[in-house]
Amino acid sequence: MPSLPTISEKDEARAAASDAGAPEGSFDAPTASAHDEATIAYVTSLGDDALILGQRLSEWCGHAPALEVDLSLANMGLDLIGQATNWLGLAARHDERYANADALAFHRDVLDFRNCLLVEQPNGDFAQTMARQLLFSTWQHLLLERLAGASDEAIAGIAAKSVKEVAYHRELSHDWVVRLGDGTEESKRRMAAGLDWCWRFIPELFEVTEELEALVQRGIAVDPRSFEEEYRAALAATLEEATLDAPAEQRPILGGRRGHHSEHLGHLLAVMQYLPRTYPEAKW
Amino acid sequence: MYTTELDKQKQPPEGANVTAIDGAEDPALVEAFEARVAADEFIEPKDWMPEAYRKTLVRQISQHAHSEIVGMLPEGNWITRAPSLRRKAILLAKVQDEGGHGLYLYCAAETLGTSREEMIEALHSGKAKYSTIFNYPTLTWADIAAIGWLVDGAAIMNQVPLQRASYGPYARAMVRVCKEESFHQRQGYEAMLVLANGTPEQKRMAQDAINRWWWPSLMMFGPPDDQSPNTERSMRWRIKRETNDELRQKFVDITVPQAEFAGLTVPDPDLSWNEAKGGYDFGEIDWEEFYAVVRGEGPVAKERMKARRDAWEDGAWVREAADAHEAKKAARKVA
Numbered sequence: 342m343p344s345l346p347t348i349s350e351k352d353e354a355r356a357a358a359s360d361a362g363a364p365e366g367s368f369d370a371p372t373a374s375a376h377d378e379a380t381i382a383y384v385t386s387l388g389d390d391a392l393i394l395g396q397r398l399s400e401w402c403g404h405a406p407a408l409e410v411d412l413s414l415a416n417m418g419l420d421l422i423g424q425a426t427n428w429l430g431l432a433a434r435h436d437e438r439y440a441n442a443d444a445l446a447f448h449r450d451v452l453d454f455r456n457c458l459l460v461e462q463p464n465g466d467f468a469q470t471m472a473r474q475l476l477f478s479t480w481q482h483l484l485l486e487r488l489a490g491a492s493d494e495a496i497a498g499i500a501a502k503s504v505k506e507v508a509y510h511r512e513l514s515h516d517w518v519v520r521l522g523d524g525t526e527e528s529k530r531r532m533a534a535g536l537d538w539c540w541r542f543i544p545e546l547f548e549v550t551e552e553l554e555a556l557v558q559r560g561i562a563v564d565p566r567s568f569e570e571e572y573r574a575a576l577a578a579t580l581e582e583a584t585l586d587a588p589a590e591q592r593p594i595l596g597g598r599r600g601h602h603s604e605h606l607g608h609l610l611a612v613m614q615y616l617p618r619t620y621p622e623a624k625w
Numbered sequence: 626m627y628t629t630e631l632d633k634q635k636q637p638p639e640g641a642n643v644t645a646i647d648g649a650e651d652p653a654l655v656e657a658f659e660a661r662v663a664a665d666e667f668i669e670p671k672d673w674m675p676e677a678y679r680k681t682l683v684r685q686i687s688q689h690a691h692s693e694i695v696g697m698l699p700e701g702n703w704i705t706r707a708p709s710l711r712r713k714a715i716l717l718a719k720v721q722d723e724g725g726h727g728l729y730l731y732c733a734a735e736t737l738g739t740s741r742e743e744m745i746e747a748l749h750s751g752k753a754k755y756s757t758i759f760n761y762p763t764l765t766w767a768d769i770a771a772i773g774w775l776v777d778g779a780a781i782m783n784q785v786p787l788q789r790a791s792y793g794p795y796a797r798a799m800v801r802v803c804k805e806e807s808f809h810q811r812q813g814y815e816a817m818l819v820l821a822n823g824t825p826e827q828k829r830m831a832q833d834a835i836n837r838w839w840w841p842s843l844m845m846f847g848p849p850d851d852q853s854p855n856t857e858r859s860m861r862w863r864i865k866r867e868t869n870d871e872l873r874q875k876f877v878d879i880t881v882p883q884a885e886f887a888g889l890t891v892p893d894p895d896l897s898w899n900e901a902k903g904g905y906d907f908g909e910i911d912w913e914e915f916y917a918v919v920r921g922e923g924p925v926a927k928e929r930m931k932a933r934r935d936a937w938e939d940g941a942w943v944r945e946a947a948d949a950h951e952a953k954k955a956a957r958k959v960a
């Protein structure tokens with residue numbers, strides 16, 4: 342091998358971290374629970390939420406309102422892509438149709454994606470991006486905190502690993518919503534509009550299907566209704582600090598968890614999946 | 626990288642001598658300064674320095690910072706289309722690193738008394754320059770590999786010596802930057818090896834990428850030494866430690882065997898090993914092309930500048946809101 346610059350220890354650690362996408366991982370340990378179809382679907386939905394939002398955040402890279410903001414959006418995107426890799430890797434290990442996380446990410450079409458509608462919403466302006474982040478990260482944080490105590494070791498492990506990152510996303514989006522709500526007339530108007538755009542997707546986050554109910558009974562999943570009140574209270578507190586009124590309640594839009602998405606997801610997938618689908622024989 | 630001074634005024638005047646810009650400066654101070662630099666001491670922000678040194682450094686460091694920021698765009702172009710989760714994470718982390726480099730460098734330049742806003746304004750008005758390399762488009766995934774391998778590779782070559790630059794904040798910024806750049810170079814080369822050993826379509830992409838990026842990478846080292854009149858003074862001031870041609874030669878000598886190992890052809894029919902000099906001879910660089918790109922006529926120069934200006938203008942309301950909120954918070958504290 343020709344001479345290459347040396348690589349520091351820190352770099353090696355980073356290389357290992359970015360290798361997280363490899364098919365085998367530390368969550369491959371055999372677990373007590375059988376990973377049946379419902380569990381796989383649940384884990385997939387957690388992975389899809391992270392993947393789609395990570396993809397959306399990465400669209401900002403190089404175009405954010407300030408350099409510091411660019412870095413923090415990229416940081417959140419990286420966290421989420423890492424989480425997606427872990428969740429989808431776990432799902433793939435128990436689903437013989439998919440060899441690894443990449444197969445799930447790049448070789449499914451819209452009907453098989455299980456993410457909530459909120460995360461696939463377009464970035465819009467920075468206020469809409471932060472509204473989406475606040476609504477999602479607050480929910481994800483409350484969920485993962487509880488999921489870290491789930492009976493399934495593999496699921497609990499990924500949740501525990503992600504919860505700190507998500508706590509930071511939640512705090513960051515809270516801070517921005519407050520800044521923008523309290524900032525100028527223009528930023529207040531934009532922040533209100535961003536929240537208004539996202540508000541109708543909140544009920545989907547608390548939807549409990551029969552399969553989810555069954556997983557909750559088995560201690561594998563968390564019933565989101567158990568923290569709905571806390572979620573609503575947290576949002577209310579942020580809005581108050583931001584001197585914003587809550588948007589009027591809107592008719593809930595549902596369907597993401599069953600594969601019935603907004604028009605936006607198809608375009609996102611067309612971009613994200615283009616290379617592996619154009620060159621199915623290729624390894625990258 | 627990107628430390629080559631790019632003068633907007635096309636070719637510099639022959640034999641220009643810029644040593645004695647400030648006749649008004651106290652010769653004793655100048656002498657003491659030159660002696661400290663010659664003794665490899667670091668000059669720190671509070672130390673006295675000649676105005677020309679300060680100006681040259683602001684130009685050099687801000688140009689480098691702008692290059693990091695504009696350089697986020699060609700690679701950012703592929704983050705949403707990276708072909709695997711691992712590649713997506715690596716690329717996003719890399720582009721984020723470049724943003725971080727921009728940030729350290731703006732901070733280093735600010736210690737010389739120019740604000741980040743002023744520097745950004747100079748970039749957007751076209752007054753300040755950035756590396757010519759980022760005015761070329763990224764057409765396929767292989768371009769991402771080529772940039773990591775060649776562009777970050779050239780950057781390291783330029784920047785490693787600057788870890789010993791005479792200006793302390795700049796030298797320290799370079800230490801942090803260099804660590805990450807060498808990591809980027811490795812990742813880029815590894816991605817290139819995968820393509821070069823991949824399917825026929827991937828091999829084609831890989832070869833096409835080196836065909837397009839090779840010469841612009843060599844241009845990153847700046848004009849030939851005989852066209853680079855400030856080199857001598859910058860070397861004396863130790864804000865440049867090796868000449869453009871020396872660095873370019875080093876880059877070619879290290880990179881050609883890497884291309885061969887990957888099974889890729891370097892697009893230079895004149896390339897040949899010269900046993901006597903212990904390095905490669907290589908073909909003539911198209912300096913017309915280089916100076917055209919320096920003037921802002923690169924293939925995607927308009928796109929790059931528009932993207933930067935749009936981001937800045939579209940984000941103005943966010944920055945204003947953050948300031949307004951801080952002011953309100955401070956006022957509430959007083960009340």
Ligand SMILES: [Fe+2]
Pocket residue numbers: 432433434435436437438439440441
């Ligand atoms: Fe599988």
Ligand SMILES: [Fe+2]
Pocket residue numbers: 693722723726802806
């Ligand atoms: Fe960099």
Ligand SMILES: [Fe+2]
Pocket residue numbers: 723777780805806809
């Ligand atoms: Fe780099």
